[in-house]
Amino acid sequence: MSEKRELSEDVREGMAKTAEGLLEFVGACPTAYHTVAEARRRLEAAGATYLAEGEAWELVPGGSYYTVRNGTSIVCWRVGKDVDADGIRFQMAAAHGDSPTYRVKAEPELEGPGEYLRLNVEGYGGMLDYTWLDRPLGVAGRAMVRVDGGVESRLVNVERDVLLIPSVCIHMNRDANSGLALNRQVDLCPLFSAGELGRGDFARMVADELGVAVDDVVSSDLYLVNHQEGRVWGQAGEFVSAGHLDDLQCAYAALEAFLSSGNEEDVSVCAIFDNEEVGSGTRQGALSTFLRDVLVRVAGCLGADEEGYIRAIARSFMVSCDNAHAVHPNHPEKTDDENCCWLNGGIVVKECASQTYTTDAFGRAVFGEICERAGVPVQPFANRSDARGGSTLGNLQARSVSVHALDIGLPQLAMHSSFETAGALDTAYAVRALTAFFDANVEIDGEEGARLG
Template sequence: MSDVQRLLGDRDTYTREFADFVSASPSSYHAAAALAATLEAAGYTAHRETDAWDPVAAGSRGFVVRDGAIIAWHAGADVGPTSAVRILGTHTDSPGFVLKPRPDFTADGWAQAGVEIYGGPLINSWLDRDLGFAGRIVTADGREHLVRTGAVARIPQLAIHLDREANSGLTLDRQRHVQPVLGIAAEGVSVLTLLAEGAERAEGVAAGGLSAEDIVGADVRLFDTQPPGRIGARQEFLASPRLDNLSSTFAGLAALLGSEPAPGTIAMLAAFDHEELGSNSRSGASGPFLEEVLRRLQSGLGATADEAARGLSDSWCISADAGHSVHPNYPEKHDPRVRPLAGRGPMLKVNANQRYASDAHGAALWRRVCDAAGVETQEFVSNNIVPCGSTIGPLTATRIGIRTVDVGVPLLSMHSARELAHLDDLHGLARAATAFFAGA
């Protein structure tokens, strides 16, 4: 990452660096690794969960990775047993397709790979795209390897000549119609061999160092190999995969590196995995990861149970996850009066049924943060007959008991293979997060 103050001060620089981060993060495991590498280069100490951690002191900075999730922190001046924590919560995963066990198969002379659907993607948006495989594999010796291939796969759509009604209503069978093509069966194509070769390229293993037979476990997904790109009449938009929710994750990273925590507080980025599945995993927001890290940091400050509870009662979490801009072709899907628009700032997300955790105090905090950063903001609320999704916000508030407010960048085409955001909103979220960590 270039000079972080220039990054936060210049929208075009921020956009370039964010696009590079998206390209480096085709899976949650890659995202966590990219965050870890940037943090370590900035002087943050890597912690292992199995090791004892040093006591927390003013100015101390660290991070810990759990699978595809990462939590990083920076202790401000005058931290003590009752110090509050300011958490920006995000997630590293995006909806799509995950490789099944025994993935190699052939059909009518084609070599294909077995995949299953992860989360709630717009399936049709994945058709006829140049796709790669990325994630992690584990070899028989227990070692974990990040893997990434080039464009090797495609989910081919049926030609209009063979389905004259496709434009009247496309129906895709989730088993039969979404298995990607890799090659011609007679050529002996194997996705496991491609993964072994991808690990060699990624990690510099000597030629022949890994083979398909060495792979005993895989957490691998498809990804769109087309890089992010600026579009629009004024080049004001970013068209990109995985804006939900790498847009928030990168904003949190830039803010953490570019701010000085308010005295007596700890600034923290908590980027979870598996949000698109409901967060029920050891690295998800419903799991124990954040609670365990907080407990260890409070222990490192010498906090008693009473002091730890007092610190959390004075803490805040901003749950940052992408949201919806009003769609000009489907205006009836949005609230008739609350009409968030791309380019008018990151949104405060509100829901009476606590699908979002925002309340009046959270709204006031978010307004202070945006005012301090000089960032325009707006609200999002669902149309009453179009229920909204949820985020890590209510989960964090429920599990930790910490005050939480939900915000996010407005998108078009959320959960598509390629989403759309305004550059001002992406940059504005990072600036607002910086003010949040600084104590606004």
């Protein structure tokens, strides 16, 4: 177990406030659409300028900018005042804004048996299905609404408790406590009405939420949402629990660090991608050209040609941020004996011999030194050698933007549950570490080393 650092009451209080800030952010981000909208709100409040992908860009030294793709992925950047065409380098942090849930199908309603009205949904990502049972649910996402001359996207967030997926009682399923295998087509259809509502009322609910006529809602991308309020809990206030901690905890930390840093010698970049939970293979996912397109255009606006962009990439560094599995209190055997992480133990550096994580000795050394200078504890993580681990966006993004990189995360329990748990102190560790990363001048010397200014 990592050595516990003694923290003053003032420091603990400040870290607890950061945890509360995380919960406020999570509450505003029930879907990836809302995550991008909330990020835009915070960026614009800080003076950043929106640049649409389909328009010409002009950048000035010292300026902060952002662009959005499909309403669910966002890249923001800040140009240091001392950056010139011959010395461009990108210091980047990337996270994802989507979480496992259930997507409402285009024909959403299932009538019967009897007068029941249910929703027809399908799984998005690898969620723990049973954690969605027997809890009131809402619906959120986006709808395309007919307007004069076309259609436009509108955010939807039905925060009322309008759905529930009921369990089969123990009397009708005596083997339920011996192992529960749920069929998503059969067992996970949310109950919408017991007879008061009929076909078409789900669409009417969405239209009413938007304040438009039913016929004006042309299409939608809607998801089930657990609106249970996040909280800091425990006798000593050690824990934070909420939905979407994977990966909104890292997205929040990366965005906060970007907004609070100020490096005049680089182009600082923060990216939040969609669709990591389903493989990232979309036009707005980490496997797309989104980040590369942005970086090429930024370099061009700063006077670099194609060779200049390639040189800039060779000088650049990325921190891929996605949460990690903490040692489970009841099942420590699930994790490696030594390369394991603990709640409130600090930043997790993730490694894997199969390269599903990007970390190597170079990246670990650079980021470890930054954390050491910032006073942030670091924990190693590797999967058990006899178990298949997960992957994240870092190695996927490297296919189009090949830079020195490493994968980090924050330790959590119950990953992909509808209500996850992490350490109340770790978000502040991440903000501090990533702020120090953005503020540091990571000057890469070929493949041999790096200087940290």
